[in-house]
Amino acid sequence: MPYNLDLPEAFNAADYFVDRNVREGRGEKVAVLCEERQFTYRQIQEGVNRFGNALLSLDVRMEERVALLLLDTEIYPQAFFGAIKIGAVPVCLNTMNRSPDFQFYLNDSRARILVVDEQLLPLIEPIRGNLRFLKQIIVANGSDPDGDVCLTELLSEQSAELETAPTCRDDSCFWLYSSGSTGSPKGTVHLQHDMVYSAKTYAAKILAIRENDVFFSAAKLFFAYGLGNGLYFPFDVGATAVYLPQRPTPAHVYATVNRHKPTLFFGVPTLYGQMLEEEGTMDGVRLCVSAGEALPAAYLRRWKERFQLDILDGIGSTEMVHIFISNRPGEIVPGSSGKIVPGYEARIVDENMHDLPVGEIGTLLVKGDSAAALYWNKHEKTRQTIMGHWINTGDKYTCDELGYFCCAGRTDDMLKVGGIWVSPNEVESCLIEHPAVLECAVIGAPDEENLIKPMAFVVLNKQHSPSEAMEHQLKEYVKANLALYKYPRWIRFIDELPKTATGKIKRFELRDLIKTQTGPL
Ligand code: 3UK
Numbered sequence: 393m394p395y396n397l398d399l400p401e402a403f404n405a406a407d408y409f410v411d412r413n414v415r416e417g418r419g420e421k422v423a424v425l426c427e428e429r430q431f432t433y434r435q436i437q438e439g440v441n442r443f444g445n446a447l448l449s450l451d452v453r454m455e456e457r458v459a460l461l462l463l464d465t466e467i468y469p470q471a472f473f474g475a476i477k478i479g480a481v482p483v484c485l486n487t488m489n490r491s492p493d494f495q496f497y498l499n500d501s502r503a504r505i506l507v508v509d510e511q512l513l514p515l516i517e518p519i520r521g522n523l524r525f526l527k528q529i530i531v532a533n534g535s536d537p538d539g540d541v542c543l544t545e546l547l548s549e550q551s552a553e554l555e556t557a558p559t560c561r562d563d564s565c566f567w568l569y570s571s572g573s574t575g576s577p578k579g580t581v582h583l584q585h586d587m588v589y590s591a592k593t594y595a596a597k598i599l600a601i602r603e604n605d606v607f608f609s610a611a612k613l614f615f616a617y618g619l620g621n622g623l624y625f626p627f628d629v630g631a632t633a634v635y636l637p638q639r640p641t642p643a644h645v646y647a648t649v650n651r652h653k654p655t656l657f658f659g660v661p662t663l664y665g666q667m668l669e670e671e672g673t674m675d676g677v678r679l680c681v682s683a684g685e686a687l688p689a690a691y692l693r694r695w696k697e698r699f700q701l702d703i704l705d706g707i708g709s710t711e712m713v714h715i716f717i718s719n720r721p722g723e724i725v726p727g728s729s730g731k732i733v734p735g736y737e738a739r740i741v742d743e744n745m746h747d748l749p750v751g752e753i754g755t756l757l758v759k760g761d762s763a764a765a766l767y768w769n770k771h772e773k774t775r776q777t778i779m780g781h782w783i784n785t786g787d788k789y790t791c792d793e794l795g796y797f798c799c800a801g802r803t804d805d806m807l808k809v810g811g812i813w814v815s816p817n818e819v820e821s822c823l824i825e826h827p828a829v830l831e832c833a834v835i836g837a838p839d840e841e842n843l844i845k846p847m848a849f850v851v852l853n854k855q856h857s858p859s860e861a862m863e864h865q866l867k868e869y870v871k872a873n874l875a876l877y878k879y880p881r882w883i884r885f886i887d888e889l890p891k892t893a894t895g896k897i898k899r900f901e902l903r904d905l906i907k908t909q910t911g912p913l
Contacts, residue, residue: 395735406477441554443474454479459503479557510534579768591628593735608654610640646672660811684811689726736760848880858885
């Protein structure tokens with residue numbers, strides 16, 4: 393069922409998500425709660441305007457990229473929508489990445505400005521000299537930065553009035569980087585209307601979001617998932633968003649729920665699992681959502697027993713901006729991703745793109761007007777994924793006669809770990825740099841809760857032999873060089889990797905190997 397948004401051609405997402413709330417009389421409504429601070433829609437609007445003016449004063453123009461390396465605080469909506477309001481394009485960066493990753497993002501996007509939390513600035517220091525296009529670093533939530541601009545000072549000099557740039561509904565709006573199994577991450581370009589589409593379909597029809605809802609997303613704003621949950625869903629209906637700047641540990645999350653009493657809670661399966669192990673309450677929450685990877689049925693059951701609350705599992709992607717297949721309240725099928733969200737269409741196809749009969753496993757294609765327009769400067773990858781109206785998710789799925797979709801793995805080797813992509817290739821390339829490693833292969837293996845984590849098979853060179861110390865050393869080596877969540881949780885030393893006649897590693901044999909083994913991994 394296609395859904396017609398009916399947006400005027402002249403359209404700016406910042407005007408829609410921020411200024412409209414003030415125009416419609418919600419200026420004094422609390423938009424953001426963060427720790428002990430609260431901000432009304434009027435205050436956020438003023439911040440957006442000041443931020444937009446600050447960018448203009450730094451000579452930022454329409455369509456130029458502004459990179460955001462920010463924790464979840466009230467700065468996020470101001471910087472994000474401030475950039476959008478002048479027609480510039482925010483690029484939301486994952487704060488868990490490492491310096492070389494940021495060098496890539498900043499050079500690939502050619503961002504002119506980077507807005508970075510003072511706490512995260514050390515990630516940028518080592519690469520400062522290698523940023524070819526960056527003109528200015530603006531430091532948020534800090535004071536008196538050396539040689540950079542302090543955001544608070546910059547904003548204080550700016551007017552709180554700002555004219556909206558004359559963007560249209562199909563202008564570039566924001567980017568998110570998405571990683572693939574090979575090659576560099578892809579700058580995924582979203583348009584001005586995409587967030588509205590997702591808010592009017594998934595958020596309105598499945599979550600039935602209301603002005604009196606209070607949204608709390610443990611998944612951070614720099615993920616497509618968190619950006620909807622914590623920013624443009626609440627702002628679509630003039631509701632309140634709760635931000636947690638710290639790591640979403642069960643203790644922080646429970647404390648935030650207690651303090652701010654959200655009505656909607658968003659997490660990833662790993663977090664639900666961790667929260668089930670800890671003391672805490674979810675009082676005031678009406679509905680919980682899970683995405684990023686499949687939610688184990690056991691978590692759903694235990695959560696319901698403990699809190700009398702449902703968790704709606706749904707599949708979304710960076711390319712589709714948010715969730716397009718989801719369970720609904722009262723119609724949950726544990727272990728399934730649910731049914732198509734109104735406004736989206738799905739197909740399951742074979743390798744020739746022919747539709748498969750009900751019940752057969754195939755590649756999941758999805759159609760809906762929140763789809764990204766392209767991958768920046770990656771023409772071939774764009775064509776492989778964005779096939780006209782249809783997006784190839786790279787997921788293997790089945791669909792039953794009732795329309796419930798069930799995930800059956802990936803068409804590539806990519807792993808979802810704690811809801812975030814890990815490329816086995818990237819972990820292998822890192823391990824092989826270690827002087828003791830001759831060869832290696834990384835696959836996904838289930839942990840004790842049946843959630844996937846990276847496992848490495850390692851062939852050591854002649855000078856080294858397997859030991860616990862070596863295992864520890866290799867794990868630490870990956871931790872030091874890649875984002876923490878990417879390190880192999882288990883390392884198996886073997887004499888030789890199984891290979892095809894052409895020398896490709898037979899990953900399926902490694903997967904079979906761990907399946908047939910009993911006992912702890
Ligand atoms: C996998 C799932 C099974 C699937 C995302 C909600 O995860 C998000 O975006 P990413 O681009 O990854 C997309 C891929 O992740 N996946 C996501 N959710 C599920 N697999 N069950 C699920 N519930 O492989 C998909 O192709 O990081 C999630 C909203 C916005 C998002 N971007």
